[in-house]
Amino acid sequence: MPGIIGKKIGMTSLFTPEGKSVAVTLIQAGPCVVTQVKTVEVDGYQAVQLGFGDVKEKKVSLALGGHFKKANASAKSKLVEFRTEDESFKLGDTIGVDLFEEGEFLDVVGTSKGKGFQGVVKRYNFSGVGGQTHGQHNRARHPGSIGACSWPSRVFKGMRMAGRMGNNRVKIQNLRVMRILAEKNLILVSGSVPGAKNSFVVLEK
Template sequence: MPGIIGRKIGMTSLFTPEGKSVPCTLIEAGPCTVTQVKTVDNDGYAAVQLGFGERKEKNTPKALAGHFKKANATPKAKVVEFKIEETALALGDVVKADLFEEGEFVDAIGTSKGKGFQGVVKRYNFAGVGGQTHGQHNRGRHPGSIGACSWPSRVFKGMRMAGRMGGDRVKIQNLRVLKVIADRNVIVVSGSVPGAKNSYIVLEK
């Protein structure tokens, strides 16, 4: 299985045998239920669909409830598909944190924290217009010039300007698995992963 769905618990730190403190993130990885197995003959490609977390049955659409019922599973809050050529998994099987081993590297995918509407200094690390001398007045965090005059007589698309920041799908690669607590379905990875506490994280090998 190439990956698993998890939930970000929070951050802490671990000490290496050399006495170095390493920041790390705790992720509740699984248990995930196999809610669908796709094949080339039926769907045109091979994949395994996993479901994680619980949702109230009254808030689950009838079509989705029937989909989970086929797998003899309760309604799941998060459903993710993993492409895989061959698998021994079947409908209703459970994937847990012991899928990973200590020392291997994984990729973490999540939705970054939303920052709202931000200016260019915070959003793109602009330095601002400059000091307060030579006629400058309350322009310290402004973007400055955004284009020419007679040509092109417009602002090019993609110009870095103020706007909505965060809330994007972010993938952090090559995070080392520092510890696997199998009985609690917890995986400890080095560094930070995108998203707030209790947000959903997809771990890929």
């Protein structure tokens, strides 16, 4: 299995055997249930769909409820599909944190925190127009000039301007697995992980 679904719990720190303090993120990784197995003959490609996070059955549609019932699983709040060539997975199989080992590296995919509509100073780290002298009383955090005049007579695509910030799919690569607490389905990875507390993340090998 190339990955698993998890939930970001929060951040803490732990000490390495060398006595160095390392910031780590706690992630509840699984247990995930195989809710669908896709094959080349039926679907045109090979993949395994995992479900994570129990939810009340009345909160899912009838079609989705039947989908979970076919896998003999309770209703799940998060479904993620993983491409894999392994044909050993069956409906209803459970995959836990034992998929990973301490010391190996993994990638974490999550949705970053939404920050709403922001200006160029916060969004792109602009320094602003300058000081408050020479009649500039309200330009400190403005973007300044954004283009020429008669040519090209337009603003080029991709110009860094104010706009919506955050709430994007972000992948953080090569995070080391510092510790695994199998009995609690917890995995501690070095560094920070995108998203707010209790948000869903995907751990990829």
